[in-house]
Amino acid sequence: MTRRRSRCWSRPPRPRCPRTGTPRRPDPLSELTNLRAAPVAAARRLAKRTFRTQDRRFLAEGPQAVREALGLPGNVVELFVTGEAVGRHAELLSAAGDVPVHRVSGRVMTAIAQTVTPQGVVAICRFLDVPLTLEPAPRLVALLAEVRDPGNAGTVIRVADAAGADAVVLTRSSVDLYNPKCARASAGSVFHLPVTVEADVAATVAALRAAGVQVLAADGAGPADLDAMDDAGDLARPTAWLFGNEAWGLPAELRALADQVVRVPIHGRAESLNLATAAAVCLYASARAQRRG
Secondary structure, X not given: XXXXXXXXXXXXXXXXXXXXXXXXOOOOOOOEOOOOOHXXXXXXXHHOHHHHHHHOEEXXXXXXXXXXXXXXXXXXXXXXXXXXXXXXXXXXXXXXXXXOEEEEOHHHXXXXXXXXXXXXXXXXXXXXOOOOOOOOOOOEEXXXXXXXXXXXXXXHHHHHHHHOOOEEEEEOOOOOOOOHHHHHHOOOHHHOOOEEEEEOHXXXXXXXXXXXXXXXXXXXOOOEEHHHHHHOOHHHOOEEEEEOEOOOEXXXXXXXXXXXXXXXXXXXXXXXXXXXXXXXXXXXHHHHHHHHO
C-alpha cells in the first residue's frame, strides 16, 4: 500500500489574489534571508577571481560606488540592499530603474559584502576594462607595472580620475582590477575613466611613444627632478607616467623603457613617498603643466 505523504511536508500554497484567484507574484523587495537563495549565491561567488572572470561580473560596495555604477548605463546587473539602506538611500533605488533590486537581511549582506562593517548596499556590475585608445592620442595616462596591492591600485585610479587623466593601464602582473578592495579604494572612479588590464608593459610603452606620448618613470633615485622638468616645460607634453611595485619600485628593465626616470624631490627627512602619494604628485604636476600649456 502506498503511504500518503503527510500535509506537513507539503509546500505552502502561494497567496492568491482575492479578486481573481490567481497566485500573487512575490514582493520584489521581500527580504531574502537564505544564504543559498540563487541571487545571493550568485553574488557571493564573485568574491573569487575565478568566478568573476568566468561571469565577467564584480561587486561594487557602498553607496558612493553604487551611485557611480548606476550612472553608467547598463553596467549594474543586480542591486542588494538591507531594509535600513532602503530608507537611507532611497535615491539609489530610484536611480536603479529596471535593475532587479533584492532586499536582504543583515546576515545575507554580511555574507555578500567584503567589509567588516557593510554599508548595506552592493551592486553586481559588468566588467569595465577596455583596450587602450590611442586615436586621438591621450594627454595623460597612469601605467601601473607589477602593482600588487589592491588598495594602492584603487587609490591611483581615483587620483588619475581626479587629475583628469585619460586612462589607467594595469600590466599583466598587477592586481586584479575587480578585487573588492581595489574597487572600494577607487571610490567610484573605476566607473569614470577607461581602464586597460592585462597589458604588456613593453608593447604599451612602444605604442604610447609611437602615438607621440612621452613615457616618464617615477623612481625615487631617478636622475631627473620633477620640479626642474616642470620649470623647463617638459611636463606640458602628452605624458604617460610609469609607476612600479609598492615594495621594490621599477626594475632596471622597466626604467630603461622610459624616456626619462624622474624623482619627486624630498625636502624633508622622509625616506620616500608611497606609491599612491607619488602618483598623486606626478599626475597633478603634469595636469597643471598641461593646463598652463
